[in-house]
Amino acid sequence: MNAQAPLAERMRPSVLDDLVGQEHLTGANSILRKAIDHRKIPSMILWGPPGTGKTTIANIIAGTLQLPFFTLSAISSGVKDVRDAIAQSLELNGAILFIDEIHRFNKGQQDALLGAVEKGTITLIGATTENPSFEVNSALLSRCQVYVLKPLDAKDLVVLLEQAIQKDVVLSERKITLSETEALLNISGGDARKLLNLFEIVVNHFDADKPVVINNDTVMKIAQKRIALYDKTGEQHYDIISAFIKSMRGSDPNGAIYWLARMIEGGEDVKFIARRMVIFASEDIGNANPTAIVLANSCFEAVNKIGYPESRIILAQCATYLASSHKSNASYMAIEEAIAIVKKQGDLPVPLHIRNAPTSMMKNMGYGKNYKYAHNYEDNFTNEEFLPDVLSGKTFYEPGKNPREEELRKFLRLRWKEKYNY
Secondary structure, three states, rough: OOOOOOOOHOEEEOOOHHHHHHHHHHHHOOHHHHHOOOOOOOEEEOOOOOOOOOOHHHHHHHHHHOOOEEEOOOOOOHHHHHHHHHHHHHHHOEEEEEOOOHHHHHHHHHHHHHHHHHHEEEEEEEEEEEHHHHHOHHHHHHEEEEEEEOOOOHHHHHHHHHHHHHOOHHHHOOEEOOOOOOHHHHHHHHOOHHHHHHHHHHHOOOOOOOOOOOOOHHHHHHHHHOOOOOOOOHHHHHHHHHHHHHHHOOHHHHHHHHHHHHHHHOOHHHHHHHHHHHHHHHHHHHHHOHHHHHHHHHHEEEHHHHOOOOHHHHHHHHHHHOOOOOOOOOHHHHHHHHHHHHHHHOOOOHHHHHOOOOHHHHHHHHHOOOOOHHHHHHHHHOOOOOOOOOHHOOOOOOOOOOOHOOOOOOOOHHHHHHOOOO
């Protein structure tokens, strides 16, 4: 092993048993391990966050099966490079072609792979951090098995650090005490490669002949990165999301952006942040600005496709829009009051005239009788009763005092002035 190589490269495992994480793919009786054991590897797309083992798994497969292994990067390679690799594979009677960041290949580059993958001339292993359903064309995707790699959890990452201390050709010669790991884990963001290389930088900061004690303060000082230590499962997690929501509710985009930055720097799940904004858009804005929930939902869909770091821009756009929008909790209060009455009064009967009447017997019983079809009347409106008798005239929805809902109030008042208090 080259002692001058980065720690992450020195610690890259060469057999499945040494791989940390991804037990669902590579553990005992798992689907990928069985394929390797039977020496029948399909072309595949490995989809997962950075630093979760995509390249490592590809190398292990090639090493275990003792097959020629070609590597291309989609950033710097083109169709000619793909065709050259396919030609070499033909001469060798088969090889593995590993393409990193395959989502960056355009349609023409991906199409160049189709024939060779279909005929088995090459076994393709593509690695991507993006959803292959969106980024890999359907023809190529249909010829590949997609394996999803899970983010490494804190336990897995600590195991990697301990293995480096004990087994690395360089670090094992030093006396290293790992007293705290939170800063290392937070700065690396779950990326094993980044974690190990940062760990090596921190260790190398100390004199080679002196003991090394690593704690959070030391890591942050050496990394020259000021971050808020952020426990994604503890009290601070709930305090910060609360501050974020309350800043948006208070129409302060600056507060919202600050707390959003705290969550981003702490490695919070982008889906969690986006999900809370979708809820907020309905609960706290509602009909004051119906576009808010459309934007929030689009934000949720987008960050699922994009991931960090680019998703921070999408989250920021949505958060500032929601914070700067008119607010109303009228819909939220309406459903809460309606649910409370349902719980209190139980299953009140549906008025006969608005019941469904699919059979002649139901029609004879009066189901749907005298129902007035609104579109047959002026302004598409009739003064019907749509609540159970005991709730007649009960107002659940009270439009908020904002320009959009004032228009709704005027609309409802014109139609229901004799029944509801609008």
